[in-house]
Amino acid sequence: MLTAIVVxxxxxxxxxxxxxxxxxxxxxxxxxxxxxxxALQGISTPYSHHIALGTSLASIMFTSVSSFMAHHRNKAVQWHIVRQVTMGILVGTFVGSKVATLMPIVWLKGFFIVFLYYVATQMVLNIKPSGSRTIPGIVGNSLAGSVIGFVSSLVGIGGGTLSVPYMTWCNVPMRTAIGTSAAIGFPIAIAGAAGYVFNGLGKEALPAYTLGFIYLPALAGITVASVCTAPFGAKLAHTLPIPKLKRYFALLLYVVATQMLYTLVR
Incomplete structure (x- = not known):
């Protein structure tokens, strides 16, 4: 258990x-x-990937707050965008968490692996949507939010890999898009975590210390550390060259995706 907590x-x-x-x-x-x-702890359950997704979203509830507060101090959050996408995000994320629990585990893992490769390739090639548009009104943002929330719940993310390109496509400056995305991650995390708790209640073969599909020891360890480092990351976002950092992160995603694909095929 100690080794797992450190991890x-x-x-x-x-x-x-x-x-x-x-x-x-x-x-x-x-x-x-x-x-x-x-796996290091010797925990064996057919719901391991569901637990990872639910716990990831639950941890993002805390990480996003620490992150968007730091960006807000740098005046890099457009709150009107956050308000307009929130309703769509809440609905899309909750529905997505239900769909995830109904999908065969092989399909769910396969979707996650494909998404990793997609994000990594986008970062390596530095693909940017044309910034020739403006942010739409509440209807357009709500529809965009529902799509962002739905996909985010299937892969356990805070939505930044989708919301940042969406906002830059609508001509929002990159650093502002990053800060606003951090705030958008909060409603995604709330709805996603609630969905994974609700859909995991009563399931058999879950390990001890779980609440639905959320593994509480992992949530505690991740949250304590992430809340401390998120403000530092926000500070770096306003000083370091983002494209170069994205490429390093993309290489990590390639390694993770390849290892997961090998395990899935094997």
Whole structure:
């Protein structure tokens, strides 16, 4: 258990840094590492990936607050966008968590692996949508929020890999998009965590110390570390070259995706 707690805290530290730095919730790292740490503990359950997704989203509730408060102090959060996408995000995320519990585990893991490769490739090639549009009104943002929330709940992320490109596509400056994305991660995390708790209640073969599909020891370790490192990541976001950092992160995602694909095929 001690080794696993240390792993959870290390994962949390990395996730918090990424949350502040890139506007992502860190779920792309948290999900596979929770699965790995549970294996270290000898925990065997057919719901290991569901638990990783639910716990990732629950941890992002705390990480996103620490991150968006730091960005808010730098005046990098457009709160009117957050308000307009929130309703769509709440609905899309909750529905997505239900769909995830109904999907065969192989499909769910396969979707996550494909998403990792997609995000990594986008970062390596530095693909940016054309900033020739403006942010739509409440209807457009609500629809966008529902899509962002739905996909985020399937892969256990705070939505930054989708919301940042969406906002830059609508001509929002990159650093402002990162800060606003950190705030958008909060409603995603709330709805996603609630969905995974609700859909996991009463399931058999869950390990001890779980609340639905949320593994509480992992949540505690990740949260403690991520809340401490998120403000530091936000500070770096306003000083370091983001494109170069994204490429390093992309290489990590390639490694994680390849390892998960190998395990799935084997």
């Amino acid at each position: 959870y805290m290390c994962v949390g530290a990395i996730a918090g840094l990424l949350a502040g730095l890139l506007g992502v919730g860190g779920g792309l790292v948290i999900v596979p590492m929770i699965t790995y740490a549970m």
